[in-house]
Amino acid sequence: MVDRRFILGDPEKEAFRRILRQCETFYGLHILTYCIMSNHFHVLIQVPEPVELSEEDVLHRIEALYSAKFVAGLRQDLDALRQAGQHSLAQARLDSFSRRMGSLSNFMKSLKQRFSSFYNRNHQRSGTLWEERFRSVIVEGDERALLTMALYIDLNPIRAGLVSDPAEYRFCGYAEAVGGGHAAREGLLSLVSWIPRSWRSVQAEYRRLLYSTGEETSIRKGFSREETAAVEAREGHLPAGAALRHRIRYLSEGVILGSRGFIDSWLDQNRWRFGRERAFESPPRRLLDIALLRPPQTAPG
Secondary structure, three states: OEOOOOOOOHHHHHHHHHHHHHHHHHHOOEEEEEEEOOOOEEEEEEOOOOOOOOHHHHHHHHHHHOOHHHHHHHHHHHHHHHHOOOHHHHHHHHHHHHOOOOOHHHHHHHHHHHHHHHHHHHOOOOOOOEOOOOOOOOOOOOHHHHHHHHHHHHOHHHHOOOOOOHHHOOOEHHHHHHOOOHHHHHHHHHHOOOOOOOHHHHHHHHHHHHHHHOEOOOOOOOEOHHHHHHHHHOOOOOOOOHHHHHHHHHHOOOOEEEOHHHHHHHHHHHHHHOOOOOEEEOOOOOOOOOEEEEOOOOOOO
């Protein structure tokens, strides 16, 4: 809960999702799915077995969470320490980052702190934003248990009556995946692992499960029998044009939409407006010959 108030609008939810993905990369965890509501969030996270990381692996993860300026300074510091023969100090500096990785508690702490800083900065407030420590549930790693939890999470906007189709609520893992989000698709591919690893097949199966699980009852909102039957009739596949429509909606949340040449030209003329380089995200060229200029994916160090 956030201050026991419904305070997260679309800009805040988008920022939260961006920070969520940054933390996922830095901490080396795997987000299977998530849902960001107006005063709370759900996230299903797989914590992998610890692996030994090279220095470049650690620096790559740091780049996901810290600014380019911060990372460049860190690299310079490491080089200077080694040139001075202070190899143990250089390693200790790296270890101060790597020892935080792989930890769910550190992940949640960083996620909540970074979003709180963003929210306070943009809403002229200070102090604690989150009312309490996060609540965690350990889920058995078999397909049935994970899938049950994932469906519960992606059905949140349906139960709350916010949308009639989970693909329409772009702040959940399923909608991000339908919109073309690579990380979100990887999460669902991990959940629906009993069929061939094809996004089209996995999307159809997961959609069928969402609708069959989310039917309306006397005590909760959900899908009508007719809606569920319509999805079953299509074997879970989205209607013609729907996938492209969802993808365009997801993409259009960026700053500029157009060809790469158009965006390059605009950036050359307006570079002074931005503190650092902006990142591109592009859909497959077989769908649209467009590129998207999104807000920076890293936070200041």
